[in-house]
Amino acid sequence: MDDEPRRLRLLFLDAYDSFANNIIALFEHTFATTVTRIYIDDQRYWDSAALCARKDFFSLLNSFDAVIAGPGPGTPLNARDVGLIGELWSLSPESRLPVLGICLGFQSLALAFGATIERLNKPRHGIITEVDHRRTHLFRDLEDKFLATQYHSLHVNIQNVVQTKREVDHVTEPWFPSQACPSLLPLAWDYDLDIHNGAVLMGVMHTNTSIPFCGIQYHPESICTDSEGAKIVGNWLRHVRAWNAKHRVGETNPMHLRETPQAAENGAHTSPLRQHSPLRVKKTSPSHRRSASWAAVKVLAEQLPTANGDYIRRLSQTLNIVDNPTASGRSKLLSLMSAHLNTSDEPNQPRVVQWDSVPQAWLRVGSICELLGIPVSEAVVLESGNHCEKASDDENDDESDYDNGLRTDRFSIIGLFIPERTLRIHYHVHNQLLELRLGNDTVIFSMQTADVWSDLKAIVEHFRAINGPTELPFWGGLMGFVSYEASLETIGVVPSTQQEASSRADICFALIMRSIVVDHRKEMIYYQTIERNDWDWLHLARTRLQEPYQDFTRPNVPIFLETSWRPVISQTLRDEMRVPDIDSWIGKNTHVARDQIFVHVKRHFLGQVRATGIRNSTYSRKVQECQEAIRAGNSYELCLTDQSCMRLPISPPEAGLSWVLYRDLVVKNPAPFNAYLRFGQDGHGVHTISSSPERFLSVTRNGKCQYRPIKGTVKKQQGVTRKDAEYILSSSKERAENLMIVDLIRHDLHGVVGAGNVEVTKLMSVEEFETVYQLVSVIEGDLKKAKEPKTAIDLLAASLPPGSMTGAPKKRSCQILQDIETETGRRGVYSGVIGYLDVGGGADFSVAIRTAYKYDDEVTTRRKPDGSLKAYDEWRIGAGGAVTSQSTAEGEYEEMLAKRDAVARVFMQCII
Ligand SMILES: C=C(O[C@@H]1C=C(C(=O)O)C=C[C@H]1O)C(=O)O
Ligand SMILES: NC(=O)CC[C@H](N)C(=O)O
Structure with missing residues (x-):
């Protein structure tokens, strides 16, 4: 010193x-x-x-x-x-x-x-x-x-x-x-x-x-x-x-330092470590804001199709608050959320988590979801595909459990939607509109916001909870995704294709009050709720989770076959797929029946998949454009990406095709961060299936934060052993790619937690995945040591978009990539992050790679030979890789295909 x-x-x-x-x-x-x-x-x-x-x-x-x-x-x-x-x-x-x-x-x-x-x-x-x-x-x-x-x-x-x-x-x-x-x-x-x-x-x-x-x-x-x-x-x-x-x-x-006019206006303090200039602020005049709140009230009052008298009464009490011209948009939003959930939330009164647990026995995450009818309804499932060993008893120390939230293999989380009750928060970058929606897509409130991150922070704080199971990383909260475009906004880059999809949310989170967490290490299933006095549900959840044990002759019974799927299966399979013995399967209700039905759903709907490819020549041209930008000194590394489309006939919502695809994906490409997200009513919904190997950011309830960037990839193929992969990944090209991202993430983390609180705990270790070997590093920090109080959301907002999906330096690289990727359009969910913000203060997000997603409203129609029109869904699969000056166009193309095919193959194989 x-x-x-x-x-x-x-x-x-x-x-x-x-x-x-x-x-x-x-x-x-x-x-x-x-x-x-x-x-x-x-x-x-x-x-x-x-x-x-x-x-x-x-x-x-x-x-x-x-x-x-x-x-x-x-x-x-x-x-x-x-x-x-x-x-x-x-x-x-x-x-x-x-x-x-x-x-x-x-x-x-x-x-x-x-x-x-x-x-x-x-x-x-x-x-x-x-x-x-x-x-x-x-x-x-x-x-x-x-x-x-x-x-x-x-x-x-x-x-x-x-x-x-x-x-x-x-x-x-x-x-x-x-x-x-x-x-x-x-x-x-x-x-x-x-x-x-x-x-x-x-x-x-x-x-x-x-x-x-x-x-x-x-x-x-x-x-x-x-x-x-x-x-x-x-x-x-x-x-x-x-x-x-x-x-x-x-x-x-x-x-x-002279104050910027804006800082003076906001009374903002100029922090020396502030990373980016403030978000773009769109000015709305007060009168405009007032009329926006009126509009919100009207939407609310007129559009709730299922609203009963009670509901209207409750909400009308809120109208006073909503229409109060002196209340901020954010406080109206929170009042409305409370009113909708029928809770008189007092600002400083945290909720108390009610919970219980049962042994996991042979129930897997997939079967739990199927027991609960998830395949045919809105849901969020974050599933760890690489389970850890069961703990020995002497490892039950609470403090280490706490930090085990940082492990990638211990927990799977199922967010349950309550029909007509669960709220979703949507945010649109192009008009900075934040909406509160119900499952049937009714918008019950909307407001313009210059800082969606502070709004999210306020929501998490408003629903703050205590006394949940300490070792669980999640008690309830916001689960969903932040798209690449919403991430760009945080670094002041305006998405060039922002008008293209105005109706699609760039940030989408569901407020999850009831959830199930599987602790794979202790082999326990926790069911928990942050609804007040939710005893009936706890009781029901226990019964549901124990039901299968009562009849050991029916192991792994997917109850949803009996409930949600039964009418559809009989209809769809009988009429369209012409499966003769469907009734006998349903009657038996065994896991064999389930698997058979999955096979038939796939065979039927994937039989007609059309895939749009990515041309080698086009991709090579883009690699060269990236390399020219690097040679000129404008970027050090650029994560180039492209998207393929899988076009398949629209399936009836009850067929649960996205669930079937997801189950197939987790078998074919198991990963620590599998995710299934189905938001919104069919016709307006967004479906995401993901098997990401990469954690973006995790924050434990006690402030420990971790990033696990992956950079450096070797495709698995015949003749390539792990040793070969290690040799290739020790090359200066692969290590350079990884090093750049490690330094970039240290920078992101330093920006929030400050000097002396960032550590690289693993530098470039080789990890093996289903189709690739990759170089992984781990960067950790401690939020509690930040000079000013910081939350997981501050950290998330300060480090998006994930450096491994942009390259370095981040802002200039994103601008360059926008120009090179113009034909590809929005990256959307791909390249963003998927995960949760916990009401206890933690967070965990994966990088949305090895991911396919579909917007229900993105339908194309094609004329069939008989002249009739047929409608098709478009699933998008993004894939790419970091281009450096040492890359070869051929190598990059191969790498991109290897990553894309890890997902594409669940669409391509129709007969198993
Ligand atoms: C761009 C992708 O992956 C990213 C790029 C990687 C690389 O360049 O080696 C590795 C993992 C991801 O951070 C993708 O999977 O599509
Ligand atoms: N790291 C840097 O400052 C790079 C400087 C300059 N852009 C170059 O590429 O040489």
Whole structure:
């Protein structure tokens, strides 16, 4: 630790890199510094046309001891890419202050003093190389050589002999300024042993000691830069103190940041670690808002087809609240939710979870769902497909159970819908509309919102619960998905195809009050409710879950065959599929009957599947476009994706085809994060089946958070053993892909929990899945250690979209991908996240990959040979992979197909 008395005040100029928070954390955690961040295009100071904004910037600088000019996408040759960083180099002698440029910042410095910026022959992103130096200045007292992570496509050419001559004496020649750039003293080089790029300048300082500018090309904050590489930070800070003591007489002014007009309006506090500029705010005039609430009331009062007298009375009491012009939209929303649920919720009164449990015995998750009629109704099932071993008794310690919420193999969660009662929250990005819907899709309230995440937070808080089973990660709450488009909104990227599907929710969560959780480790089934006084249901649930035990001659009986499916099966199978012995199957009601019926449903509805493919040539062109963007320095890695469509005849809702497909998927592609989601009435609903290997984010009730990004994939095929896969996955290409995402996620997490609270607990371990081997890393943190109180929702909103689905840096990469993926259209549920926000404070979300989804209203019609029209459903399957400069178009295409086919095969095989 630095033992100097006063904390140094540093200004970080953020060029929209996805590693910025790691740099800030490196400074703040290791040394006595306070880092304030502003973006390079901060409107308070950056207006390329107005000189007065610059004057404000210069006076801002006066309140700091030094500046860090950060890394970022683009090139210093483009003034917009460097923004305010470009202003630093021409500071007048009296406003000069020490500057450390990192990567883009370093390149900008070098450009300003005579260097040229050129493309590397071979871009290096996530590549670890050896840095050579003379132990001077920034590199004083460092080991002779150290390993450092590189994230760059461009490099600095100062016409040093080592860059112009073929052979040089490395001991002396490279360490002097060149004639072309006499004011730049080279401090470090990377001689690029694989000779693609020749010598690459790694560190430089201005030769004039009164101009305190220096910079480095590598990333000192990367998890794979060794500790020596990070030591330059200490050296630089010592230099900052010494230089300021000598050249800046007296104290710098106390820090004063001008408030943005918006921040002033909202009374917002500018947090130094705030990751993104605030969400787009769409202004609604107060009168518009009032009329929106009137509209909501009317919708509510007129459209409830099943409303009884009681219901209307209750709600009409709420109308006063809803129409109160001084109440905020959010408080109306909450009042209405309470009124609908007939509970007089008092703000600070948490609900008490009522629960019980029974041994699991032979009941599997699928059979429990079938017992409860889930295949033919709205439901959310989050199923762990890789179960852990049963616990031995001495492992029953509660504290470790608590954190076992982080395991990927222990729990499956079934969210139950209560007809006419369960509420869904829909959010649409294109008009920022939040709706409250019933199962039959009646909209009972709608409002415009500038911050859907705070609304979700308020809902979870409103239904806060206590006293549930401590070891369970979920007690009740919001279960559903956040689409890729809604995720883009959180980083200020407007989806280019937003108009296309205005009626489809970009965020969809059901408020789950009753649920079943299977603890696979203890082999127990928990049934629980956060409805008040829900004893009757608890009793019913117990009876239902114990029913099958009472008759051991009928193991695994899917009751839903008798209830929901019976009429349909007899109708559909008898009339359409012409199965003669259907009655005898139903009569027997054995699991054989169930399996037979599944086979017949599949055979009937999948017999006519038409799949739209993805052309190799088109995909290859897109891979090349990605690589061009990388070569130009605009991205380091791009997760390119595409979608295939499965067109199949519309099936009657009661046939439960999506359930049948889902059961098939979990058998064919078992994964830790299987998910089945069926929301909305048929005709307007959305169905999702998913078998994702990848956890996005999990937060336990006591604040432990975990990300498990996957990057680096080897297709399983004949002749490829696990050893081969490990060998391939140890290549620099695969490791680079993974490293970039690990650093990106550290950045996302640092942004919320702050310096010193992020740990990489697993770096690039090989995991085996059904069709692929993949490299998995684990990044963990502790929400409780954040400086300001933070919730799981804050973390979720601050880290979407999942870095493994975008590439790095996130924002610029998403913009580039939008242009490249225009024909594909919306990614929708695919590439978003699926999971829950628990009323006890936890959360768990998977990355929605190996996923197929269908909107009921996305129906295509085709003319049959006999001239009649036939309607078809369109299931979409997204798939893709990270493109880096080292990718081959052929390899990427193969990888994308391997991932797609893990899901597509449940549609393609019709005869088993
Ligand atoms: C894009 C997909 O997967 C993502 C990309 C991966 C990769 O590039 O190796 C691995 C897992 C996912 O994060 C997909 O499965 O469709
Ligand atoms: N990490 C960075 O700052 C990268 C700088 C620049 N965009 C490059 O690719 O070289």
